Amino acid sequence: MADDYVRATCHACEGEGCSYCDRRGWIEVRPPATACPRCEGECCIYCGYTGWAGLRPKYDDETGTAGSCHAP
Numbered sequence: 001m002a003d004d005y006v007r008a009t010c011h012a013c014e015g016e017g018c019s020y021c022d023r024r025g026w027i028e029v030r031p032p033a034t035a036c037p038r039c040e041g042e043c044c045i046y047c048g049y050t051g052w053a054g055l056r057p058k059y060d061d062e063t064g065t066a067g068s069c070h071a072p
């Protein structure tokens with residue numbers, strides 16, 4: 001089942017685009033968009049330096065492989 005996600009402006013670059021948001025300036029998070037409880041939007045390792053909680057996994061069609069360093 002596909003979850004719906006909402007766009008949130010990347011806090012690391014404030015929408016200008018950086019490596020944390022794939023140069024888009026925004027990332028997808030689970031609604032309602034919630035600031036990272038660890039850093040409150042200041043960006044930390046727990047939120048992937050985007051400042052948001054509930055980030056959409058980068059490889060959500062490969063369940064269980066997130067975090068793997070192996071290239072396809």
Ligand SMILES: [Zn+2]
Pocket residue numbers: 010011012013014015016017018019020021022023025026
């Ligand atoms: Zn960014």
Ligand SMILES: [Zn+2]
Pocket residue numbers: 036037038039040041042043044045046047048049051052
């Ligand atoms: Zn954080």
